[in-house]
Amino acid sequence: MKNKYVLVVCLLVGSIFLTSCTYTTENGVSTYTFDSYYFESILKGDKPIKDACMDAVNIWKDMTRSGDLDTFLHASLGAQKNESLGTYHMRQDTWQRFFGYNDLYDIAFYIGTDFTGTTMDVAKFPFEHEGEDYIFWAWKGDYINLGAGAEMGIYYGGGPHWKADRALAFPMALNLRHNTYGTVVNYYATEPHWWITGFNPQYQTVQADDMTAVYTVDFSANPQMLQSFKDTCDDLTGWSFNGNAATFSF
Incomplete structure (x- = not known):
């Protein structure tokens, strides 16, 4: 049971950290820039958790669309990508x-x-x-x-x-x-x-x-x-x- 709580906490912290990163792709290279002000606003409660989670969801969407998560999705979910169809x-x-x-x-x-x-x-x-x-x-x-x-x-x-x-x-x-x-x-x-x-x-x-x-x-x-x-x-x-x-x- 403790392991489940640890997993939930890790996912929450990971989501907060992810939303504190600016994700950009240029010339096929993905860049993540950590925004300490955004991270601090979440911890202080100035940024609602739901909004932070939605920001995380949108980042996941962008990463999936760009193909950056292909390896992760294959390893974690067994998702195989049809490269010709996307x-x-x-x-x-x-x-x-x-x-x-x-x-x-x-x-x-x-x-x-x-x-x-x-x-x-x-x-x-x-x-x-x-x-x-x-x-x-x-x-x-x-x-x-x-x-x-x-x-x-x-x-x-x-x-x-x-x-x-x-x-x-x-x-x-x-x-x-x-x-x-x-x-x-x-x-x-x-x-x-x-x-x-x-x-x-x-x-x-x-x-x-x-x-x-x-x-x-x-x-x-x-x-x-x-x-x-x-x-x-x-x-x-x-x-x-x-x-x-x-x-x-x-």
């Missing part, structure tokens, strides 16, 4: 798979986007197959420094906490469009995925309602599961089917 996609062997998913994570997501003045949206589709409970869980919205993005994963085990299994991987594709900007992410996974993701840091501070995410799952390797999904999922709103391909739009 989008990030999570590795399938990343550490997140050990923690599964539950509604508490969504609450944290809602709080985070609300804090930054943006939104997220979520859709869940539980179903049964051969005596086991499964769920497709989809998200779209603003992912802070990662920008506009969307995800969909398949989990098993029943609630409240669902587990991930790489053996549940299917060929998947993801397309994310913004009402104004057009295509934000267009990703066809070259290998089967249990969790498909796509984020574009060039599109920041977006609203979920302004975007349409389209996910496609190819059940050719397990058409029986597709049939179970059709038969046992109570709400298939947004889904369409073509042979062994299932497509969800929202």
Whole structure:
């Protein structure tokens, strides 16, 4: 427990320190200049903590857009960058798979986007197959420094906490469009995925309602599961089917 408190304190101090730095990029070189007056104003309470945190968020956004965080994001989140498209996609062997998913994570997501003045949206589709409970869980919205993005994963085990299994991987594709900007992410996974993701840091501070995410799952390797999904999922709103391909739009 003490380690958790130490981590929180370190993150808070780190955010305050980061916001006290002026971040500039010129000729491909990033420069950080420490502003002692700004730092002192935060410690004295002249600068509200929320404003300081938002300043930190904006710096993270700038660093992500410029590519300065590519190595860090790969090491910490398993985010691989598609250099030709400028989008990030999570590795399938990343550490997140050990923690599964539950509604508490969504609450944290809602709080985070609300804090930054943006939104997220979520859709869940539980179903049964051969005596086991499964769920497709989809998200779209603003992912802070990662920008506009969307995800969909398949989990098993029943609630409240669902587990991930790489053996549940299917060929998947993801397309994310913004009402104004057009295509934000267009990703066809070259290998089967249990969790498909796509984020574009060039599109920041977006609203979920302004975007349409389209996910496609190819059940050719397990058409029986597709049939179970059709038969046992109570709400298939947004889904369409073509042979062994299932497509969800929202």
